[in-house]
Amino acid sequence: MSADVAVVGAGAAGLRAATVAALAGLSTVLVDSYERSGGQYYRQPVSTPHLPSRTQVEGRRLVDAAYTAGVELRNSTSVWDATVSPDGGVTLRLTSGDRLSTLECRALVVATGAHERVVPFPGWTLPGVYTAGAVQALHKAHGVAVGQRVLFAGTGPLLLVAAAGTRAVEVLEASRLAQAGARHPLATAAGLWRQGERLREGLGSAWRLRRAGTPLRTGWGIVRALGDDRVEGAVVARLDADWRPVRGSERALVCDAIATHYSLVPDTDLLRLLGAAMEHRPELGGWVPSRGPLMATSVPGVFAAGDCTGIGGAGLSLVEGELAGHGAVRHVTGREPRRLPLTALRRERRFQRLYGALFTPRPGLAVLARPDTVVCRCEEVTRGSVDAAMTAGARTVSSVKAVTRCGMGPCQGRICLPAVAQLTAAGPPPEARAPLVPVPFEAVASCG
Amino acid sequence: MTSTDGFEIAFDGAPIPCRDGWTIGAALTAAGVRSWRTTREGQRPRGLFCGIGICFDCLVTVNGRPSLRACLVAAAPGDDVRTQHGSGR
Ligand SMILES: Cc1cc2nc3c(=O)[nH]c(=O)nc-3n(C[C@H](O)[C@H](O)[C@H](O)COP(=O)(O)OP(=O)(O)OC[C@H]3O[C@@H](n4cnc5c(N)ncnc54)[C@H](O)[C@@H]3O)c2cc1C
Numbered sequence: 039m040s041a042d043v044a045v046v047g048a049g050a051a052g053l054r055a056a057t058v059a060a061l062a063g064l065s066t067v068l069v070d071s072y073e074r075s076g077g078q079y080y081r082q083p084v085s086t087p088h089l090p091s092r093t094q095v096e097g098r099r100l101v102d103a104a105y106t107a108g109v110e111l112r113n114s115t116s117v118w119d120a121t122v123s124p125d126g127g128v129t130l131r132l133t134s135g136d137r138l139s140t141l142e143c144r145a146l147v148v149a150t151g152a153h154e155r156v157v158p159f160p161g162w163t164l165p166g167v168y169t170a171g172a173v174q175a176l177h178k179a180h181g182v183a184v185g186q187r188v189l190f191a192g193t194g195p196l197l198l199v200a201a202a203g204t205r206a207v208e209v210l211e212a213s214r215l216a217q218a219g220a221r222h223p224l225a226t227a228a229g230l231w232r233q234g235e236r237l238r239e240g241l242g243s244a245w246r247l248r249r250a251g252t253p254l255r256t257g258w259g260i261v262r263a264l265g266d267d268r269v270e271g272a273v274v275a276r277l278d279a280d281w282r283p284v285r286g287s288e289r290a291l292v293c294d295a296i297a298t299h300y301s302l303v304p305d306t307d308l309l310r311l312l313g314a315a316m317e318h319r320p321e322l323g324g325w326v327p328s329r330g331p332l333m334a335t336s337v338p339g340v341f342a343a344g345d346c347t348g349i350g351g352a353g354l355s356l357v358e359g360e361l362a363g364h365g366a367v368r369h370v371t372g373r374e375p376r377r378l379p380l381t382a383l384r385r386e387r388r389f390q391r392l393y394g395a396l397f398t399p400r401p402g403l404a405v406l407a408r409p410d411t412v413v414c415r416c417e418e419v420t421r422g423s424v425d426a427a428m429t430a431g432a433r434t435v436s437s438v439k440a441v442t443r444c445g446m447g448p449c450q451g452r453i454c455l456p457a458v459a460q461l462t463a464a465g466p467p468p469e470a471r472a473p474l475v476p477v478p479f480e481a482v483a484s485c486g
Numbered sequence: 487m488t489s490t491d492g493f494e495i496a497f498d499g500a501p502i503p504c505r506d507g508w509t510i511g512a513a514l515t516a517a518g519v520r521s522w523r524t525t526r527e528g529q530r531p532r533g534l535f536c537g538i539g540i541c542f543d544c545l546v547t548v549n550g551r552p553s554l555r556a557c558l559v560a561a562a563p564g565d566d567v568r569t570q571h572g573s574g575r
C-alpha cells in the first residue's frame with residue numbers, strides 16, 4: 039500500500055497534521071496502535087456517554103475533521119519497523135493483530151506522543167503501585183477505583199488531575215511549585231497568560247482535593263512502598279532542592295494503592311530508528327529530535343510534532359501538528375503554506391518553558407533505588423546489577439543494556455531506560471531496534 | 487447495550503462481575519484482584535501498572551491464549567481468565 043503522506047499517532051498532533059495534508063488534496067493515512075483515535079488526551083470513549091466532557095467533544099471534532107478531510111484512519115495498527123528508501127520515501131512496516139503489511143509514503147509525520155516516567159523505589163513492583171495515568175484511565179474509561187486510600191507521589195499536572203478523580207489519601211508533588219513561581223514570577227505570569235482554560239482545570243483539581251480534605255504537599259515524595267504481596271503503606275519524606283529525601287523527615291502512612299509518575303518521556307523510538315539527529319534536553323523530557331522550520335527532522339521527508347518532540351501539552355501538539363502537516367505538504371508538492379499559526383506557537387512555547395521549569399525531575403531521585411531494588415520490571419534486573427555493570431566499565435545506556443539485559447524485555451526499555459539514563463553519565467541516546475512493538479515471530483522471519 | 491449491562495467472566499474458576507466496555511484488567515481491579523501473573527525469575531506477583539499497554543506487566547492467559555495485556559483486552563461474557571506463571575507456555 040502507498041500514500042503521499044503517512045502520519046503515525048492519532049493524538050492531537052497527528053490528527054491535525056493528517057487533516058492539513060488531506061485538505062491539501064494528498065492521499066493521507068493515519069496509523070495508531072489504539073482501537074480509538076484521540077491519543078492520550080482526546081481518546082474517544084468506548085460507549086458514548088450521556089454527557090460527554092469538553093475534552094471528549096473537542097476530540098470528537100478533531101477526529102471528525104480528519105475523517106471529513108479524507109484521511110484514511112487505520113486504528114489498532116502499530117508501526118514496528120521503518121526504513122528510508124533510496125528514492126527519498128519511507129517504508130513503514132505495520133502490524134495489526136496477526137496481520138502484517140507495509141505502507142510506502144513520500145512524507146512521514148511522526149506524532150507518537152509520550153509515556154509516563156517512573157522512578158524506581160523500593161517496593162515499586164508490588165501489585166497496587168500504578169502509574170498516575172493508569173489510575174486516571176481506570177477511573178475515566180471504566181469508573182473503577184484502584185483503592186480506598188490512594189497515595190499520589192511524583193511530579194506533574196497529571197498527578198493532580200488524576201488525584202482529583204479518586205480517593206486520594208495524600209498528594210505529594212516533588213516540585214516546590216510556589217518557590218518556582220516566586221523565583222520566576224514573570225515566567226509564571228507570561229506562561230499562564232491566555233491560559234485561562236488550563237488554569238481553570240488546575241484550579242478545579244486543587245479545589246476538589248481541598249474539598250475532599252486531601253492534603254497536598256509540595257516538596258515531598260515517596261521513599262518506599264510497604265507490603266509483602268500488595269501495597270499496605272508507604273514511607274514518605276520531605277525532599278531537598280535536588281529531590282533527595284531529607285534524613286529524619288520520613289514518616290509512614292497507610293494506603294492500599296500508590297499512583298506515581300515523574301512527568302513524561304517523549305516516545306522517540308521511531309525517530310531514532312529512522313536515524314533522525316537527536317539532542318538531549320532535560321527540560322523537554324530527555325532525548326528529542328532536532329528540528330528545522332515546519333517541524334522537519336534531519337531525515338529528508340520526515341517531520342515530527344507533539345509530545346514526541348518534547349513535553350508541551352495538548353495545545354502545543356495541535357499547533358505543531360498543523361505546522362508539520364504543512365511541512366509534509368510542501369515536501370510532496372513544493373507548495374509553500376499560506377497561513378501559519380505562529381502566534382499560537384509562541385504562546386504554547388511559553389507554557390512549555392514554564393512546564394519544564396516546574397516539573398523536570400532532579401538527580402536526587404536516583405538515590406531511591408537500593409541495590410536489591412528491581413530497576414527493569416520485565417527482566418527483573420536490580421539496581422545492584424546496573425551499578426556492577428557500570429563499575430565494570432559500562433558507560434552508556436546501550437552498554438548497560440547489553441551487559442545486564444535491562445531494557446531488553448517486551449516494554450523495550452520504555453519503563454526502565456529513562457531511569458538508567460539518570461544513573462549513567464551522558465552518552466548517546468540508546469539505539470532503537472526493530473521490532474518497536476512485539477510482533478508474531480513467524481511474521482518477522484518471513485519479512486526478513 | 488448500555489454501560490450498566492452486566493455479565494460474568496471467570497478468574498481461576500471464580501466468577502467476576504463485569505460491565506460492557508470493561509477490559510479484563512478493569513474487571514479484575516474492580517473485584518479487588520491486584521495480581522494475576524508471577525515473574526519468570528523471582529516468581530513475584532504482578533498486575534496492572536501503566537494501564538495503557540506499554541509496560542507488559544499485566545500479562546494474563548485468556549481462553550488459553552497466554553501473554554495478553556489485561557489492560558487492553560476487552561472482556562467478553564464467559565471469558566476464562568487464568569493466572570499466568572512465567573511466560574505462560
Ligand atoms: C497517560 C497520559 C495521560 C495524560 N493526561 C493528560 C491530561 O489529563 N490532560 C492534559 O492536558 N494532558 C495529558 N497528557 C499529555 C497529553 O496527552 C499530551 O500533551 C498531548 O495529548 C500529546 O499529543 P500527541 O499528539 O503528541 O500524542 P498522544 O496524544 O500521546 O498520541 C500519540 C499516539 O501515537 C500512537 N503511537 C505511538 N507509537 C506508535 C506506533 N509505533 N505505531 C502506531 N501508533 C503509535 C499512540 O497509540 C498514541 O495514540 C497525558 C499524557 C499521558 C502519557
Ligand code: FES
Binds near residue numbers: 535537540542556558
Ligand atoms: S498495565 Fe502496562 S501493559 Fe497493561
